[in-house]
Amino acid sequence: MFNQTANFINRRTFLAQGGISFGAAALMSQLARAGITDTNYEGLSGFPHHAPKAKRVIFLCMAGGPSHLETFDYKPELNKISGQPFPESFTKGQPIAQLQGKALKAQGHLAGFKRYGKSGQWISDYLPYHQKMADDITVVRSMVTEQINHDPAHTFMNTGTAISGRPSMGSWINYGLGSESQDLPGFVVLTSVGGRNPQPIASRQWASGFLPSQFQGVEFNSAGDPVHYVSNPSGVSSAHQNALIRTIQNLDAKRNALVENPEISARISAYEMAFRMQTSVPELTDLSGESAKTLEMYGATPGDGSYASNCLLARRLIEKGTRFVQLYHRGWDHHGGLDKYMKICAGHTDKPTWALLTDLKQRGLLEDTLVVWGGEFGRTPMFQGKDGAGRDHHIKGFSMWMAGGGVKPGLSHGATDELGYNAVDDVVHVRDFHATMLHLLGIDHHRFSKKFQGLDMRLTGVEPAHVVKGVLA
DSSP: HHHHHHHHHHHHHHHHHHHHHHHHHHHHHHHHTTTTTTOOOOOOOTSSOOOOOOEEEEEEEEEOOOOOOTTTTOOOHHTTTTBOOOHHHHHOOOOOOOTSSOOOOOOOSSSSEEEEEETEEEEEEOHHHHHHHHTTEEEEEEEEOOSSSHHHHHHHHSSSSTTTSSSHHHHHHHHHHSSSSSSSEEEEEEEEEEEEEEEOOOGGGGGGSSSGGGGGGGEEEESSSTTOOOOTTOOHHHHHHHHHHHHHHHHHOOOOOOOOOOOHHHHHOOOOOOHHHHHHHHHHHHHGGSSHHHHHHTTOOSOOOHHHHHHHHHHHHHTTTSSEEEEEEEOOOOOOHHHHHHHHHHHHHHHHHHHHHHHHHHTGGGGGEEEEEEOOOOOOOOOOOOOSOOOEEOOSSSEEEEEEEEEEEEEEOOOOOOOOSSSSEEEEEEEHHHHHHHHHHHHOOGGGEETTTTTEEEOOOOOOOOOOGGBBB
16 A cells, blocks of 8 residues: 555656646747757857857947937038028928028137047047047948938937837847846846937837847846846745745646747746846945945946946846847937037037946947937038027938947947938948947857848848947957
């Protein structure tokens, strides 16, 4: 009788545990077909395609569209005709956001420009700390995009298309390369506000689209709890939380053995990541270990939700292995009051950006970290505004810069025409920027796709995209 009972128990135990194991095996089989073999995802097989120059990216997004004519693109001819009718030969048949159909008047620079560094980069008086890093940055003065309003322009910059619901660049990169951290998300988003007319930023700007949802960006709050619902509620211990997560994972695995849904992998990964983040995130966001000198260099006050604090947090994130960090500073939509709000926005962002590059250099991180600065588009060389001179949205020519991560420092690449309207030399489309960023990370954009609705989808789309070889070190 004892042996029969023991055998019965052993059989029950085997079936119960084996069911979970079989379910897990089926799950892993499904994930392998999806290119995902475990919850500590390490990237697609065969990636990177070539030796990378950069391991990670920090994208500093000046949301609203900073004026290239008040930052990096000096046009003395524009100053000469300031206040006069803008030549129709430049604008005829061209889309202009709010100035369409109105009389167009040239608007010269609102600040002085000088050359800085051994490289002789033109930088405006609004950006004194950028002047100090003239030899560290590569300014691309010939950017073009296709969307003239904020939300679709952000969508285009982030996903390579104006169609909502496509994967963001941070999601693509983490899907291809995986994260270097097991305790933090591979893609983190930080936001700050300060300036004129701060446009809202929708969370779909960092969504994973048709990629598994584990690759979507995770927004960290600038103040209060860094991530909602990560902390345990009162009375729930870590042991209880861990037991709950393991139970849910086992149920998910058994369910997936029946329905074969690869998205369940994202659910399992999310549960595990959330559990690990309960320890890692508070440690990450606790800036008490930073020296007073470092805090002063950034101009950061812990917990203030500022761009300065976010820059410092970005450095800490990449040190911990986060692959892609995106900072949005909302306030650059300068349709009027351009001088006033340029001073405000530059006051919020100029010094911390310099501090971030300086800190990365001192720690030996800049050489394999690609830092990008720019907005969704530029501003017109024509006057707009009722509360002082402003500029409208502009897509035909604007400036961005890159630094570190295999980029040639102290370089000015491309140019707009004599009035700063059209990009004319070495034009760089947003898709070219994406192709170049992927190249620096060791990815051939032609060979990086995901089948969706019968098509091989890519970040760089189906139209021609080129690596901008002129900016490569």
